[in-house]
Amino acid sequence: MKKISIIVPCYNEEDVLPELFRRLGAVAVSWGLDYEIICVDDGSRDRTWELLKGQHEQDPRWRSMSFARNFGHQTAVSAGLFYAGGDAAVVIDADLEDPPEEIARLVEKWREGYDVVYAIRQKRKEGPLKRFCYWAFYRIMARLVAFDIPLDSGDFCLISRRVVATINAMPERNRFVRGLRAWSGFRQTGVTYERAARFAGAPKYSFKKLVNLATDGLFSFSTVPLRMATYLGLSVSGFAFLGVVFTLAQKIFSVEFQKIGLAPSAGFPTIVVSVLFLGGIQLICLGILGEYIGRIYEEVKGRPLWILRDSAGIVPAEKK
DSSP states (O other), X not given: XXXXXXXXXXXXXXXXXXXXXXXXXXXXXXXXXXXXXXXXXXSOXXXXXXXXXXXXXXXXXXXXXXXXXXXXXXXXXXXXXXHOOSSXXXXXXXXXXXXXXXXXXXXXXXXXXXXXXXXXXXXXXXXXXXXXXXXXXXHHHHHHSSSOOOTTEEEEEEEEHHHXXXXXXXXXXXXXXXXXXXHTOSSEEEEEEEOOOOSSSOOSOOHHHHHHHHHHHHHHHOOHHHHHHHHHHHHHHHHHHHHHHHHHHHHHTHHHHHHTTOOOOOOHHHHHHHHHHHHHHHHHHHHHHHHHHHHHHHHHXXXXXXXXXXXXXXXXXXXX
16 A cells, blocks of 8 residues: 655644644545654744644654754755655645645545646635735746746645655755745646635744745746846946936037926936935845855755754654
8 A cells, every 4th residue: 555644844833733633634544545644843832742742642643853943834844755754745734724635636636647736726815915925926936937837836735755755855955845846847737726714823924934935936946036137237237328328418419408498407416316226226236146145155054954852753864
């Protein structure tokens, strides 16, 4: 019998976990597969780890690990994939916004021969501003990368063993898992579903974390921002050259320009505006360069992606 691994990143989810245990355990028997559920406690400060350990004691198929601190959602997903031992792995958040009942549809597509089955969100329960930001990000990202990336699909997905091995072999630190999943290739398809509201508690992805995730996705898979800085510099230089030509023409044909209301004037306001404009452009370009250099700096340090504080049913890599 084939085996499937369910990866569940958790962060301060003590209010949600009892319902997660119930619903995920109930649907797992319908898959007709051997399974394991790997929960990754991303440095929670509530009773999340106690509940996860208790669930492992009741059912050894629920395996868990706890980080020494909060390393981030994408790192938690990566850790779960690293320890996954199934023929396929499903990534699903603990908040139950992605219904566990939909996993059966992902498994069905996997049985048809697909290596990646991603879930496409048809409806979201967030506010209009947040929905617009998600909508815009996926479409901007799709235009900037050199490979096909599915629109409106999050981390909720099923990936085959060979895709898991491919992602685990990638050493990068600033990880955007849904981008790595799409970049790996293989046979991929999508399944649409309606996303539910969070079962309990407050969302753990703040606006700042969402912005960081978006920039990781953009700067990890595209060099277009660097080209945009070049194009922006060329555009500003072109406008500056036209301004020089216009000013010179004003000086030479001052009488003609005065007749049409464009007589030469004192240049102090123009100089101030030009300096501020060019200074802003330079800072933007330096910021783009800084994003890439900062990521290079993080990569070359070679620190581990995560540090385990405790585990239940999982043998840490250093002990294997």
